[in-house]
Structures are given as structure tokens and as C-alpha cells.
Amino acid sequence: MRRSLGVLAVACVVVLAAIAAARAQAERDGDKLSVVASFSILRDLVANVGGDRVDATALVGPGGDVHVYAPTPADARIVGTARLIVVNGLGFEGWMDRLVRASAAQAPIIMASAGVAPRQAAKPGSFETATAGVDPHAWQSPHNAEIYVANIRDGLIRVDPPGRRTYEANAVAYIAELARLDTDIRRAVAAIPAARRKLVTTHDAFGYFAADYGIAFIAAQGVSSETEASARDVASIIRAIREQNIPAFFFENAVDPRLLRLIAAETGARIGGTLFSDTLSNAAGPAATYVDMMRHNVREIVDGLR
Numbered sequence: 546m547r548r549s550l551g552v553l554a555v556a557c558v559v560v561l562a563a564i565a566a567a568r569a570q571a572e573r574d575g576d577k578l579s580v581v582a583s584f585s586i587l588r589d590l591v592a593n594v595g596g597d598r599v600d601a602t603a604l605v606g607p608g609g610d611v612h613v614y615a616p617t618p619a620d621a622r623i624v625g626t627a628r629l630i631v632v633n634g635l636g637f638e639g640w641m642d643r644l645v646r647a648s649a650a651q652a653p654i655i656m657a658s659a660g661v662a663p664r665q666a667a668k669p670g671s672f673e674t675a676t677a678g679v680d681p682h683a684w685q686s687p688h689n690a691e692i693y694v695a696n697i698r699d700g701l702i703r704v705d706p707p708g709r710r711t712y713e714a715n716a717v718a719y720i721a722e723l724a725r726l727d728t729d730i731r732r733a734v735a736a737i738p739a740a741r742r743k744l745v746t747t748h749d750a751f752g753y754f755a756a757d758y759g760i761a762f763i764a765a766q767g768v769s770s771e772t773e774a775s776a777r778d779v780a781s782i783i784r785a786i787r788e789q790n791i792p793a794f795f796f797e798n799a800v801d802p803r804l805l806r807l808i809a810a811e812t813g814a815r816i817g818g819t820l821f822s823d824t825l826s827n828a829a830g831p832a833a834t835y836v837d838m839m840r841h842n843v844r845e846i847v848d849g850l851r
């Protein structure tokens with residue numbers, strides 16, 4: 546009996562020491578709130594709102610394709626230790642629920658797109674597959690990005706109430722930047738003759754942008770890059786380019802460009818530059834932040850269509 550009490554006491558000391566070590570580690574790390582975002586664009590928004598208080602990580606980093614992402618054990622560890630998890634929602638991260646379950650995450654999960662008016666993917670000429678319902682690419686509208694920022698701000702305040710004033714001030718400043726971005730996009734698009742505001746791109750990722758700024762996008766693939774365009778889709782695109790006299794079409798990063806080369810050869814339409822839809826570039830690239838990405842895309846579109 547005495548011996549078992551002794552063993553129990555030792556066990557308690559070991560457990561208490563482990564808890565103390567974990568607390569000390571948390572305090573060393575605790576300078577910054579660890580927040581995990583599903584992909585690079587969301588991570589940038591989180592970093593802007595969180596500022597110095599937050600350490601933001603993206604599961605799918607620059608150049609990765611969220612539609613077909615396969616989470617790793619390292620992702621489960623990151624999600625499991627995060628204080629806040631930020632996802633896009635609208636069916637974008639089909640792999641996320643399983644990852645959260647596997648990681649036994651305790652942190653709240655916020656959906657950045659909550660409150661956005663969802664766009665239906667099904668529209669004539671976009672060639673999406675039957676599985677496509679809601680278009681998840683809501684961040685392609687800077688107005689929607691304002692909603693994302695407000696949701697991220699509220700999520701950060703929820704898990705870190707002492708940071709409220711910081712998060713509120715950062716959100717106000719960043720939303721002002723988004724308003725300037727919107728003004729600049731409108732001005733740039735106005736320089737394109739109205740009859741030339743139409744283009745073809747690889748996957749149907751620009752519907753929200755199209756709705757905001759009055760540029761028609763025809764996509765070679767549906768809202769997910771997962772599905773390959775069929776031979777019939779390609780034939781429809783070629784016909785559309787010829788019939789509607791579409792001046793140019795664009796590659797996207799993270800999508801196989803061979804399809805568009807084929808279409809160029811068939812139609813003689815101009816191949817525009819690279820558009821960023823679902824991912825940022827690396828830090829040295831032209832789309833290292835959300836705002837840089839939008840400005841880069843608009844420059845490429847204006848150059849291609851003017």
C-alpha cells in the first residue's frame with residue numbers, strides 16, 4: 546500500500562512536470578496566437594488583420610491547388626495545435642472535415658465566406674461538371690474580401706479578447722485598402738472597350754470578379770480544377786471564341802496550360818498572361834499578397850484585351 550502510494554506520488558510529480566513544461570512552452574510560443582488558414586490567400590488576410598499578435602500558417606501554400614489537396618500528418622499537427630482555424634467554406638476545402646477530425650482539433654473553426662451571397666456555378670458556356678453547385682471562389686470580389694476580413698476579425702477577437710482593439714484597427718485599415726483596390730480595378734476595366742470585355746480562362750474561378758466588374762469569363766473547366774475538360778468542352782470553347790470574337794485567353798497558375806495552347810492553335814486568339822485564382826505566388830512573384838494578386842490579374846487582363 547505504502548509502495549503504491551509512493552508510485553502514485555512519483556507519477557503525479559511526472560505529470561505535473563509535463564504540464565508545467567507544456568505551459569512554459571505555450572508561454573514562449575504564446576507571444577503570438579497560432580492561426581491556421583486553409584490556403585495562401587486566406588493566410589494573407591489573417592496576417593493583415595492579426596498583425597503582430599498572430600502567427601498565421603497556410604495548409605496549402607503558394608502554388609498549391611486546394612481543389613485536389615491531400616493533407617499530410619504534419620497538417621494534422623498544425624491544425625491540432627492551432628488556436629483558430631480559418632476556412633473558406635462554400636465547398637472549397639473538401640478535405641478539411643476529415644483533417645480536423647484526424648487532428649482532434651479543439652480550436653474554433655470560422656468560415657471566412659459566411660455572409661457572402663453565393664454565386665451558382667451553373668451558367669451557360671462555363672462548361673462545369675454536374676457536381677458543381679456553388680462557386681467557392683468568392684474572394685475574387687474585393688467586396689467579398691471585406692466580408693472575409695470582418696469574419697476573421699470577429700474570430701480573432703473570440704479567441705483573443707485582449708487583442709480586440711488591434712484587430713479592429715487592422716481590419717479598418719485593410720478594408721480601406723480593399724476599397725482603393727476596387728476603385729482602381731473599376732478605372733482599369735473602364736479603359737477596355739466594352740465589346741472586348743470577354744476572355745477565356747482555364748477553370749471557372751472568376752465568376753465573382755466578373756459579376757463585380759462586367760467582364761465575361763468563359764472557363765475551359767468547371768469550378769474545380771479536379772475535372773478535366775472533355776473534348777466536347779474544348780470544341781464548345783473554340784466555337785465560342787470564334788462566334789463571340791473573344792480577343793484573348795489566359796493561363797492560371799496551378800492549372801495545366803496544355804489545353805489553352807491547343808485552343809490558341811485552333812482559334813488564333815491571343816494568349817494572355819498568367820492569372821492567379823486560388824493561390825498566391827511566392828514572395829518574389831507578382832502575387833505575393835491578395836492585393837498584389839488582384840492588381841496583377843487586372844493588369845494582365847487589361848493588357849490582353851485592350
Ligand code: ZN
Nearest residue numbers: 750768770823
Ligand atoms: Zn478554383
